[in-house]
Amino acid sequence: MPQVKVIQPIAEQAKKLRVAAYARVSSDSADQLNSFATQVDYYTSYIRSKEEWEFAGLYADEAVSGTTADKRDDFQRLLADCRAGKIDRILVKSISRFARNTIDCIQTVRELKQLGVAIEFEKEEIDTGNMGSEMLLSMLGSAAQEESLSISKNLKWSYRRRMKSSDFITCNAPLGYYLKNGTLLPDPQEVPIVEYIFSSYLAGKSMEEISNDLNAQETQFMRKKKARWYRTSIRYVLSNEKYIGDSLLQKTYTPNELPLVNVRNNGQLSKFYIKNSHPAIIPVEVFETVQDLIESRAVFHQPTSVAGSFSLSGILKCSICGSTFHRHLKKDIARWNCSQHAKDANLCPMRAVTEKEAYHIFLNVYNKLLDNQDILKAMLNQLLELQTKVMFTRPDIVELNEKISELIKQNHSLTRLRTKGCIDSAIFIERSNRNNQKIEELRRELRRLQEPDEVSRIVDNTKLLLELLEEAQPMLKFEPSIFKCMIQKIIVYPERFCFHLINGLVLDEGRCSR
Missing domain, CATH: 3.90.1750.20 (Putative Large Serine Recombinase; Chain B, Domain 2)
Structure with missing residues (x-):
């Protein structure tokens, strides 16, 4: 009699949460710098102690005010990595470390929730992944904002009093x-x-x-x-x-x-x-x-005219000699001439382009693209797939984060030893300065590596084009603002225009026959 052998399915390995930490202090005093090192040491060890978590990096802004997000380089890098899908969860000591501006706080939390990224505020015991309402976060954010304003007023009063004296x-x-x-x-x-x-x-x-x-x-x-x-x-x-x-x-x-x-x-x-x-x-x-x-x-150097005051300024390029076209009025008709041709017709045979012709050809390109948005959507899907592949092959970034974390730990240990009187002040200063210099060098390298690459720029610009075309109507009259948003340059050929869009896409359109 045949026997049936049951093969048990292999249990799927649980995906680890990619957890990052954000630390910040807003004063350059020795106590606050010590607090900064403490935050770094604590969160690095805490995240790595959780088996179900994967360390996704430490983001830290030192001696920078928390009232505005755009002043904090690492905070902006953290948001960029969240948007790129590299982080699932963020740990922060308190809301005041995250933001002292209620509007920034709420907007950032909303954006991260939409991206599927939860934030855990340890002091307030708030986990945005489990929040049903933003009311509590808003109240606490307002309190942090008032605290920041109060500190600012006290500092300004102190500075002005000392200025007078x-x-x-x-x-x-x-x-x-x-x-x-x-x-x-x-x-x-x-x-x-x-x-x-x-x-x-x-x-x-x-x-x-x-x-x-x-x-x-x-x-x-x-x-x-x-x-x-x-x-x-x-x-x-x-x-x-x-x-x-x-x-x-x-x-x-x-x-x-x-x-x-x-x-x-x-x-x-x-x-x-x-x-x-x-x-x-x-x-x-x-x-x-x-x-x-x-x-x-x-x-003697007062400007005589406003550069780039016309929609086509700096956009039209000659395919024959590579020169830029410049605008001229002739019998109240605006014409754009190749600069070499304008000097001498023997230098370049390219004929002039009337402004009306250029506008008309752009209308044709825009309306054709409006009816064929699938070209951009297919391009975007391919770019996103490429971006995902690139994103998870960056061991160099992980290595730099680990080196920075180790140097900050060393500074923290030096601070403890100095407090206990175990090392001389001169040795402490020399080693701390050396570590700080290395940290700054590593952070510069990290910022360079984290800068948006060419693929990311093309993705962002393709999304922008799709947003411009979404629910748009056919363009019947030239719109300068839309033209500026879409077109990087136009190569002018004797028989056609070659439109280079901001995302690198190139579209050809025939010139109007005379």
């Missing part, structure tokens, strides 16, 4: 100085950079040329977080009175409303000018000469 100069040392016991002192490593900027400007170089020179020399300083120099940063140095030993206080101020953002003080509050508040780097005569030179150069 000349006891307060600045919280942040500009290039060329460092702070010691509240006093600005020249930094020997950075003073030559300041002197170079002033001497170069007096020698006739423009601010743009000076910034290019400094970038070419890779002039950087570890204490500042700028990787590149720009024209605006050169102008800030040249016009800063601190380099002649004086201080103009309260150039900016923070209004008593959220978000707590610094705005320029245009007479709303009193300013305080303190002479000889610290050692000078630049002689007064040199500084005043530079100010006169800035003013005189500004007169």
Whole structure:
């Protein structure tokens, strides 16, 4: 008699929850830095102790205010990873660590809930994955917001009182100085950079040329977080009175409303000018000469027209010579000519494009795309599949997170040893500074790796195109705003236009026959 052998199914292995932690302190005092290290140590160990959890990374913003989300680099990186589907759950010590702005708090929680990401606030014992209502979270978020406003008001009152008595100069040392016991002192490593900027400007170089020179020399300083120099940063140095030993206080101020953002003080509050508040780097005569030179150069470099004031500005490119088309009026008809052809017809034979023709051809492309949105949808599905494959092949990011966590643990251990008197202060400072420098280098590398790649940008732009076309009506009249949102450039051929959309899709359309 035949026997039946029953084969038991293999139990499916339970999928682990990918859990991340977010830590933040909003003061640069030693106690708060210690609190920061404690949060890092606690959550790293806690997540790894749970068998059903998988460590998805630690996101930490150190010495940054929590009132606005856009000031916190790691907070933004955390949200980006949640949107990319890399995280299932977030652990936070309290709502005040997560946000001190009720609107930001509620909006972020709502978005993460829609993404399927739960947040657990330890202090308040709130798990957004189990919440049926946002009322409790809103009340607690409002309390955290009021706490933040109160702290801000007290700090501002203290700063203004000290400004009046000349006891307060600045919280942040500009290039060329460092702070010691509240006093600005020249930094020997950075003073030559300041002197170079002033001497170069007096020698006739423009601010743009000076910034290019400094970038070419890779002039950087570890204490500042700028990787590149720009024209605006050169102008800030040249016009800063601190380099002649004086201080103009309260150039900016923070209004008593959220978000707590610094705005320029245009007479709303009193300013305080303190002479000889610290050692000078630049002689007064040199500084005043530079100010006169800035003013005189500004007169000779007034812009004569507004660049990019037309929809097609910078968009039309010649397929023959690669030049950009420029607009000209002839008998009240707007025409766009290849710049080489405009100089000499022998340099490029490309004929002119009337503005009316370009608009008409765009209407054809737009309406055809409106009727064939499936092209974009199929493209988006393929891109999302590619993005998912790329996302889970990044062991380098995991390794960097682990290195950062280990260095922060070392700093925490050093703090404990110093508190107990087991190590000398000089050794503590030397090792802490070395670790902090390594942490900053690793974080820069992590931010570089976490920057949206080309696939992510194309995905976002394809979604934007679909949103523009969703429930849209056929376009009968040229709409500049929609054109700007959709088109990156147009290559003009003698017989056709080649439209390059913002997501890389290329569409051809024949030119109007004459």
